[in-house]
Amino acid sequence: MKFLSDFFPVLLFFLVYFLGQRNADTALGIANQYLSGLTRDGVIPPDTASLMLATAVAVTVLGLQILVLLLRRKPVGMAQWLSFLIFLVFGGATIYFHNATFIKWKPTVLYWVFGLVLFISQRFFKTNLICKLMGANGLQLPQPIWNQLNLAWVIFFAFVGALNLYIAFNFSNDVWVSFKAFGMTVLTLVFALAMGLYLARHIKDDPAEASASDSTPSK
Numbered sequence: 001m002k003f004l005s006d007f008f009p010v011l012l013f014f015l016v017y018f019l020g021q022r023n024a025d026t027a028l029g030i031a032n033q034y035l036s037g038l039t040r041d042g043v044i045p046p047d048t049a050s051l052m053l054a055t056a057v058a059v060t061v062l063g064l065q066i067l068v069l070l071l072r073r074k075p076v077g078m079a080q081w082l083s084f085l086i087f088l089v090f091g092g093a094t095i096y097f098h099n100a101t102f103i104k105w106k107p108t109v110l111y112w113v114f115g116l117v118l119f120i121s122q123r124f125f126k127t128n129l130i131c132k133l134m135g136a137n138g139l140q141l142p143q144p145i146w147n148q149l150n151l152a153w154v155i156f157f158a159f160v161g162a163l164n165l166y167i168a169f170n171f172s173n174d175v176w177v178s179f180k181a182f183g184m185t186v187l188t189l190v191f192a193l194a195m196g197l198y199l200a201r202h203i204k205d206d207p208a209e210a211s212a213s214d215s216t217p218s219k
Contacts, residue, residue: 014181020050104168115157
C-alpha cells in the first residue's frame with residue numbers, strides 16, 4: 001500500500017506531462033493561468049508548459065500526502081520529508097526559471113543523498129541504517145552481510161543517479177519522463193528483489209551459528 005502511495009505522485013507527473021504534450025494549447029493556457037505568477041518574468045514558454053504543470057501537480061500531491069499524515073497524527077518518514085523538500089526546491093526552481101534542467105537533476109540529487117547518508121552513517125558513525133531498518137522487523141543476519149547489503153544500496157543509488165543524468169541530457173523529455181516514472185521504479189524493484197534473493201541464502205542459516213562462524217579466526 002505504501003508503495004502505491006509513494007508511486008502516485010510519480011504517476012501523476014507522467015500522466016499530466018503527456019496529457020499536456022498531447023493538448024499543448026490547453027496545457028499552456030492552464031500553466032499561464034496558475035503558474036505564470038510563480039515565474040521570474042511572468043512568462044510560460046510553450047515548450048515547457050506541460051513539464052511545469054506536471055512538476056506543480058507532483059509537488060502539490062506530495063505536500064498533501066504529508067499534510068494528511070500530519071493531520072492524522074501518522075509518522076512521516078525521513079525519506080518522505082527529504083523527497084518532498086528536494087522536489088519542492090528543484091521543482092520550484094524549474095517553475096521559477098521555466099527551465100527543465102532543475103527537475104531533471106532532482107532524482108539524481110535524491111538518490112545520491114540517500115547513498116551518501118548510507119555511506120557516511122556506516123563509514124564514520126558505524127551505524128548501518130539498512131540493518132536498523134530491516135532489523136527492526138526481526139530479521140537477523142551476520143554483521144558482514146548487513147555491511148555488504150548497505151554497500152550494495154550505496155552503489156545502486158550512485159548508479160541510478162548517474163543513469164538519470166545520462167538519459168535526461170542525452171534523450172528527449174518524453175523519454176526522460178517515461179524513464180523517471182517507470183524505468184527507475186522497475187530498476188529499484190528488480191534490485192530489491194535481487195537483494196531479497198541474496199538475503200534468503202543467509203536467512204536459512206541459524207543466526208547464532210553464522211555469527212560464531214564469522215568470529216572464528218581463519219587458519
